[in-house]
Amino acid sequence: MGETRNHATNDLIFNYVYAVxxxxxxxxxxxxxxxxxxxxxxxxxxxxxxxxxxxTLMALHIGYEDVAPWAVERIETPGKRAAGTTPKPVLKSQPGAGGGTGNVVVDGDTQIAGIPAAAWTYRLGNRSAIDWVLDQHKEKKPRDATIAAKFNTYRFADYKESMIALLARVVRVSVETVAITDAMAALDRTDWPAPA
Structure with missing residues (x-):
């Protein structure tokens, strides 16, 4: 008979490595x-x-677009400006101190509040996932004059709503990831064998 492989074992090993x-x-x-x-x-x-x-971590990280958004609070405080203009993007995170909640200043009109402080502890490289989302949505002027004149069509106002929806999902992924990694860190490892 031919060789049979247990694909579940391969998946379990991959999941284990991802967790470690x-x-x-x-x-x-x-x-x-x-x-x-x-x-x-x-x-x-x-x-x-x-x-x-x-x-669980892989499902969160790969399927981040499909997770239930975190219940954040949207605060609108419209400012005075000329008719037909949009508020200036700010995109600044303000983490909660002492385990409280923080917020994100989206633009001159909008803030997102009710973000748990733990959400800022999940990091992608050297910054939080929340800060990574904000940075990816900032308007950046290209240095090359030709590119700036002909191809610089990105306006944050066109993507504001989708960014807010993504932010609520990233908060969910961050909070749930931190809960798992905190559970990992809390394990009693005194009886574990020393690594080879």
Whole structure:
């Protein structure tokens, strides 16, 4: 008979590795090594729990556009300006202090409030996922004069509503990711074997 493969096992291993690569204890312990070489994945006790965490994290991160948006509060305070003009984009995050909630100043008219402080602790590289979304939606003037004159058609006002919807989803992904990584960090590892 031909060779049979258990695809679920391959998926479980992939999920496990994804979870370990999000483990705050692993990331802190091996921070210098991870900057210089490929990661070495330890075998943690309770493989099934780690694989389940990895599966949940992957579903959140890959399917971020389909998650239920976080219930944020939109605050509108229209300013005075000429008819037919749009408010100036601000796109600035103001994280909550002391575990409270923070907000995002979208433009001169709109703020998004009710964002848990934990949402800013999920980072993509050196900044929070919230700040990454805001940075991607800023209006940037190209340095090249020809490109600026002919192809610089992006206006934040055209994407304001879709950015706010994306922001609410990214807050959900951030908060749920932090809850999982906090659970990872809280594990008692005293009886775990030392990594090889």
């Amino acid at each position: 690569l999000h483990d705050p204890v692993y990331l802190e312990t091996y921070a210098l090594n991870l900057k210089r070489e490929f990661p070495r994945i330890p075998f943690y006790p309770d493989f099934a729990r780690w694989a389940a965490w990895g599966e």
